Every structure is written in structure tokens, then in C-alpha cells.
Amino acid sequence: MALGGIKQRATLGFLLLQANRVVATSQLLRALWPVDEAPTSARKILQNAVWGLRGVLSADPAAPGGASAPALLTQAPGYVLRVDPDDVDLHRFQRQVEAGRAKFSAGAPEDAATLLRQALTLWQGPALADLVETGIAWPELAAVEKARLDAMEDYFEAELACGRHQAVLGELETMVATESLRERSCGQLMLALYRCGRQADALAVYDKVRTTLVEDLGLEPGRSLRDLQHAILTHDASLSLPPARLLGAAPYQAGRGQGEGGVVGEDGVLEVAQ
Incomplete structure (x- = not known):
């Protein structure tokens, strides 16, 4: 798919982040230009970008199996990009992560780790990296990046529950080096190091x-x-996996919010170490 200039690429990127949802024209204009910096021709530039995208999308053949080709439609108060969710990596990632979390909650950390690992392989770098390089910093992109980091921590949690602390140690060290304020992954790294002696x-x-x-x-x-x-510090026995690996929860869960979680005892119940 050959795209035009940065405004056309940004328009497509923003609509993909909101795929199958109506995006108001005013919201698109704010995404394309900083506040109070939009030129008087901003609406015309947006209309031209949409016109160009429609030409590109109409030239794109329908997907195999009878799936419909993407369509960019005008729908008050703006536009909507109709697309098969399976054609958007972000939607596939979200669905795979949800499946992995469900497996973990059901007491199947091996399956959870596999699904979460597959979800993370869909990432080939930062989302819309070419737009970020131009200075674009949409809240929606920050939310997508947070979702990726949350999924990575879910993956580490599943691997720790399977007793594979050595296998994820390097990835955890990289994660903590780049995201030093995420207490959950810091706790996971602490546990992995402790289990490695x-x-x-x-x-x-x-x-x-x-x-x-x-x-x-x-x-x-x-x-x-x-x-x-x-x-x-006290060498609490609950930090070590029992001979039969714990199922249903990782031995250490920092939770998704600060101050949540604790240590899982040998009975699999979440406890707070005293």
C-alpha cells in the first residue's frame, strides 16, 4: 500500500487506532496539528488526505476467503475506517493477550505463556514509529505502549509460575533497565534473581x-x-516453587496497581509476607 505525505499517513494511523469507531473531524484535526497550530486550510488538508486514502484502499483487493477490503466512510461527526479486526495486528494482539490471561486465571500457566509469547511476537518495534519520529505523541499511542508492557509482565508472570526464572531473567533485566518505575516487573526480576541464588x-x-x-x-x-x-531477606520458603509447580497464580504477583499483590503460599493462596 503506497501512501502519500505525513498527514495522510497520520490520518490512517489515527483511524486504525480507532478502527471501526467513528472519529470526529475535530478529533482528527487535533491529532494532525498541535493546539492552536492548525493552518486555516487544515480541514481541506484533512479532506485531501481522506480522498487519497480512499483511492489507496479502493485499489487494495479484498482479502482471501471473502473478507471485505477496508473502507473509509464519512459518518457524522467525522469518519470511520471499516476493517476486519483480524487484519489489524493491534486487535490480534489484544485478543491473544486476553486469551492468555484467561488461561492463566484458569490455572494453565504453560498455555498462558505460549499465548502471551505469540501475542508479543506481533510487535516489530514501537507502534507507528515513523509518525513518532516526526514528533507525534498521541495519548492513544501511550495507551498502546502501556498495553504492550502490561502483556510483557503477564508473560513473565506465567513463565515464573512455570519455574522458568532463568529463561526470562535476561528479558526482565532489559525491561527493568528501560522501565525502572514499573514495580511489578521490578518485583518479578527480584524473584527471578532470588531463585537463581x-x-x-x-x-x-x-x-x-x-x-x-x-x-x-x-x-x-x-x-x-x-x-x-x-x-x-528472611528466605521465606513461599518464594520457592514447590516440587509440584504452582498453578493459577505466580509465586509473586505485584498486581496492576501499586501496593497490590504479595506472595503466594504453597497452597496457592495469595499471602502477604510478614
């Missing part, structure tokens, strides 16, 4: 994230991360 390194991760939180945000680590540090 590296207690001092696990505690060093806690000290580093605490320093970063205090200096950058004026906050102490959440309750679950503090509890995990205490459990590591």
Missing part, C-alpha cells in the same frame, strides 16, 4: 527502584514490593 542482586534491584521512586516521585515502593524485599 542471587539474593544480593535481588536486594540491589529493590534498593535501586526505591532510590528512583524517592528521588523522582517522592514515593516509597508499594506494599507488595516491600513485602517481597522482606521475604527475600
